[in-house]
Amino acid sequence: MAGEKIRILIVDDIAETRENIRKLLQFEADFEVVGVARTGKEAIDLSQELKPDVILMDINMPDMDGIAATEAIRRKLSFAQIIILSVQNDPNYMRRAMLAGARDFIFKPPRIDQLSGTIRVAGAIAAEERSKQTPVAMPGMMPGMMPGMMMPAMPKGKVIMVFSPKGGTGCTTIASNLAVAMVNEETKVALVDGNLQFGNVAIFLNEQGKNTIIDLAPRADELDYDIVKEVMIANAASGVHLLAAPLRPEHAEKVSGEQFGKVLTFLRQMYSYIIVDTPAYLTDVVLSTMDVADLFILVTSQDIPAIIGAKSFLSLTDAMRINRKRIVFTMNRYDKRVGNPPEKVGEYLKQEVVSVIPLDERIVINAVNRGVPFMIDNKMQPIGRSIAALADTVKDTLAKLDAAENEKPLR
Ligand SMILES: Nc1ncnc2c1ncn2[C@@H]1O[C@H](COP(=O)(O)OP(=O)(O)O)[C@@H](O)[C@H]1O
Ligand SMILES: [Mg+2]
CATH class of the missing domain: 3.40.50.300 (P-loop containing nucleotide triphosphate hydrolases)
Incomplete structure (x- = not known):
């Protein structure tokens, strides 16, 4: 919907990295950082609570790696779009991240234009996915559907x-x-x-x-x-x-x-x-x-x-x-x-x-x-x-x- 901000959760075990990313994003009027998490487990809990549109996920973290956390989050919160941030230039990592359900992969340190562009695309996808789960009737789409009826997940073109x-x-x-x-x-x-x-x-x-x-x-x-x-x-x-x-x-x-x-x-x-x-x-x-x-x-x-x-x-x-x-x-x-x-x-x-x-x-x-x-x-x-x-x-x-x-x- 117009004017709605993209809600972002930052996940990284290093305080300085979290802070740097938060600073990069604060000048973008359409972004709102709704939370930060320090571990994979914290990311899973916080994403349940905050329901962010976009999650920026570190890979290497002490308790659980970002890929495992990505998979767990995607299972519970299917509209949330996860962007992996990593120094790892390893195709195998990326493949695993994608298979776990990550939307995109960005190298650290991220460039602001690249990061914000990726977040906007991910945000638009999250909004679309979210709207499919919202009980609204779309005119003409589903003949016979009553307002307030739950939309079944539409097949995605x-x-x-x-x-x-x-x-x-x-x-x-x-x-x-x-x-x-x-x-x-x-x-x-x-x-x-x-x-x-x-x-x-x-x-x-x-x-x-x-x-x-x-x-x-x-x-x-x-x-x-x-x-x-x-x-x-x-x-x-x-x-x-x-x-x-x-x-x-x-x-x-x-x-x-x-x-x-x-x-x-x-x-x-x-x-x-x-x-x-x-x-x-x-x-x-x-x-x-x-x-x-x-x-x-x-x-x-x-x-x-x-x-x-x-x-x-x-x-x-x-x-x-x-x-x-x-x-x-x-x-x-x-x-x-x-x-x-x-x-x-x-x-x-x-x-x-x-x-x-x-x-x-x-x-x-x-x-x-x-x-x-x-x-x-x-x-x-x-x-x-x-x-x-x-x-x-x-x-x-x-x-x-x-x-x-x-x-x-x-x-
Ligand atoms: N398989 C083909 N055999 C013969 N002529 C072709 C074939 N495919 C395209 N053309 C011709 O080549 C020209 C360019 O095709 P077009 O589809 O407009 O290319 P593009 O969109 O890549 O610029 C057109 O004149 C078209 O009629
Ligand atoms: Mg053409």
Whole structure:
């Protein structure tokens, strides 16, 4: 809700560290440090009592480590989002932290911009999770529900980011056709244009974006189902709902990364899949999308600039501790007469190409020029079948990730 502060609990066994973090956070008007804990056990007790949105958790503490405390807290207080702070630069630690249910991982000493950005994203997620547990009726969401009835936990939609570090590789083609492949009666799909300056998703679907992200961004803190439904453009030909880019490039700057992230987080309540098309460079909007994305479709082609770009992106995601299992590496415009086949590129980047989409200029260009995604009328062609296979890969990968998350970490 607008104006509500993010309530934060700091957990660290060293008094000076606790104090330093508290000082860093006190200048942020939307943060409130509601408590500090010195041990893992104290953190569990205090989180029960204070019900914070975000917990900043140290790893090494005398009684119980931060990972065990994280797991215990998440079990009791499922909306609370835990950010691990650690000097440990050990991927194994991070993996265990993530498996225990931590939201994010930051190295000590934290930089204020990084820390506050991470806390805001975590705070937005906590607010969303909390609202699911609050007994309010959401208009239109649950027909037949009486006010005051407990909302059952809504299935949480998955955010899928489609990215290529080189323009023209086929992100928009893939994002729009994948959306069409995934939508059906029971599975609602949102297609979001994350290219705010020169986004063209609306053109791919032959929709004139009368409403755009500009209509939602200023209300990012007070979104509700009706507002969002009004702004989303329902594409009659496919059933996909589109959130269009601003109509003029100079309006792009009216949308902050933070607002964009909050909109995506809200869309999780309304759609099973939220597919975000992105530009070929890292804007604040793209970085916010990376923060909330469950899955990344990294698109390459057979040319060296695209391959080198993919390599840089993978080093970035490695540095951000994004699990490589969350990356669906896709080769588009595949032509067997050209060098750099998928196996070779996969080997070179140490990331297997799991989806290959053939070059088919006739079908692709016709589809764009008519504004009818080829998944509507050409889905039995090889290119259509390759997108259908990509949709299956995406679903399988998400299911595997969910299964791994529910698995208890071995200790
Ligand atoms: N598999 C493909 N076969 C042939 N042409 C393609 C294919 N995928 C994309 N294209 C074409 O390549 C160009 C760029 O595609 P687009 O999806 O707009 O890329 P991006 O969004 O990454 O900039 C477009 O002209 C599109 O029609
Ligand atoms: Mg594009």
